[in-house]
Amino acid sequence: MQRHAVLHFLLFAAFFSIGAAALGAAVLCGDFVQYCRNKSLIKEAELSVQRLESLNADYNALLGELEKDPDLLKRIARVTLGTQTADPNTAYPKARDRELTVARKALEEEDTREPSEPEIPTWLRRCSEPSKRILLFISGASLILISLVCFTAKPAQEK
Numbered sequence: 001m002q003r004h005a006v007l008h009f010l011l012f013a014a015f016f017s018i019g020a021a022a023l024g025a026a027v028l029c030g031d032f033v034q035y036c037r038n039k040s041l042i043k044e045a046e047l048s049v050q051r052l053e054s055l056n057a058d059y060n061a062l063l064g065e066l067e068k069d070p071d072l073l074k075r076i077a078r079v080t081l082g083t084q085t086a087d088p089n090t091a092y093p094k095a096r097d098r099e100l101t102v103a104r105k106a107l108e109e110e111d112t113r114e115p116s117e118p119e120i121p122t123w124l125r126r127c128s129e130p131s132k133r134i135l136l137f138i139s140g141a142s143l144i145l146i147s148l149v150c151f152t153a154k155p156a157q158e159k
Contacts, residue, residue, distance in 0.1 A: 016148075033124060
């Protein structure tokens with residue numbers, strides 16, 4: 001008799017827990033998908049913040065150099081504005097058009113990079129489909145009902 005009660009309890013626990021998990025997954029599936037999307041957006045935002053902090057640090061370093069050396073503007077004006085200097089003893093290398101084109105394309109590809117689709121697990125994507133979600137809900141509720149009807153304690157029989 002004791003084995004019978006333990007077996008009933010184990011079957012009840014198994015059916016009820018599986019049914020509750022299926023029912024919970026069906027109800028919370030939309031929230032899980034939104035959680036995965038938010039997690040992906042947070043990662044992209046953190047990368048963007050890191051990139052902006054790096055740009056700010058570079059800009060602050062450049063401003064610090066300009067404050068230390070006021071002649072720096074004269075030296076970089078040739079490169080920035082494209083002016084020529086008349087110093088005959090200095091060699092000024094010229095960048096080739098092909099090199100500039102390759103560099104420009106690389107920078108444009110980096111800037112036009114679209115945000116990636118959030119990484120949602122395959123099982124969650126399948127469970128979030130409306131027809132499968134309804135089926136999961138019905139099967140979970142059925143398992144809970146089966147466990148309550150078939151495996152609950154029966155009243156003691158009087159002799």
